[in-house]
Amino acid sequence: MAQVSQRRDIDDESVIRNFARQIQTAENLGMLTLHTFADSMATSDQLWNGFKDTGLWRLYRKAVDLLSGATEFRVAEERQRELLEEEVQRLAPPTFDPAEVQAHFQNVPPRYCQVNDAREILRDVTQVHRFIHLQLTAGDENALAPIIAWQNDPDRGYSTATLCTWDRERLFSNITGCLTAAGFNILSAEILTRADGVIIDTFFVTDARTGLPAGREEREKFESLAHKVLTGAAVDLPALIARTKAAPTIYKSIEGERIRR
Numbered sequence: 642m643a644q645v646s647q648r649r650d651i652d653d654e655s656v657i658r659n660f661a662r663q664i665q666t667a668e669n670l671g672m673l674t675l676h677t678f679a680d681s682m683a684t685s686d687q688l689w690n691g692f693k694d695t696g697l698w699r700l701y702r703k704a705v706d707l708l709s710g711a712t713e714f715r716v717a718e719e720r721q722r723e724l725l726e727e728e729v730q731r732l733a734p735p736t737f738d739p740a741e742v743q744a745h746f747q748n749v750p751p752r753y754c755q756v757n758d759a760r761e762i763l764r765d766v767t768q769v770h771r772f773i774h775l776q777l778t779a780g781d782e783n784a785l786a787p788i789i790a791w792q793n794d795p796d797r798g799y800s801t802a803t804l805c806t807w808d809r810e811r812l813f814s815n816i817t818g819c820l821t822a823a824g825f826n827i828l829s830a831e832i833l834t835r836a837d838g839v840i841i842d843t844f845f846v847t848d849a850r851t852g853l854p855a856g857r858e859e860r861e862k863f864e865s866l867a868h869k870v871l872t873g874a875a876v877d878l879p880a881l882i883a884r885t886k887a888a889p890t891i892y893k894s895i896e897g898e899r900i901r902r
């Protein structure tokens with residue numbers, strides 16, 4: 642219980658369901674909660690803090706609702722989902738078929754609606770719209786080609802590259818390989834796989850040489866590489882990555898520099 646409350650995303654419904662399935666009853670949950678708290682305090686009361694206490698009791702409340710058959714949280718989540726879908730429908734351009742928005746909400750996990758607002762969801766729907774349009778109009782050779790969208794965030798000092806395509810084996814490693822070969826440093830990533838096999842993956846990157854948001858040359862290099870690799874063209878990614886790693890960076894730390902506490 643300590644591991645789940647401190648190391649897992651307890652806002653994710655699937656985490657709570659898996660945890661509750663293991664615990665089985667509300668009585669077991671109550672005893673385990675008290676045991677977890679007592680064990681932690683007996684080990685060292687200096688290690689217990691507000692973060693751990695809040696996480697433990699949040700996990701307890703979420704799990705006890707599920708084990709007791711309460712439906713309030715499910716109703717609230719479903720209502721939030723409905724309101725988000727209505728707002729996205731209002732924001733969507735008139736050329737959009739309402740069924741596209743509806744299909745998007747039907748194919749994403751519950752967690753998605755908890756961490757994204759209507760405008761962010763509309764961006765995803767728009768990218769899926771472009772990808773599906775490509776499927777209907779392009780030839781077979783472009784069926785696996787991704788739709789790529791860029792957004793620079795100068796205030797945070799990074800760029801986001803969002804790709805939409807079909808899910809398949811080694812997709813993530815191929816995308817990260819293309820980003821690295823194009824000269825990007827990957828800070829983090831957010832992965833979304835819809836139930837219908839469409840993926841929307843977002844990568845937070847900087848220029849590996851300068852530490853700045855993505856430039857035009859690097860973006861174009863990545864898009865060209867990604868199109869080739871994801872459509873099955875013969876590309877030696879390891880060789881390209883090795884060549885990129887050998888290139889010197891523009892920014893360097895000051896030799897002998899120390900940070901005082």
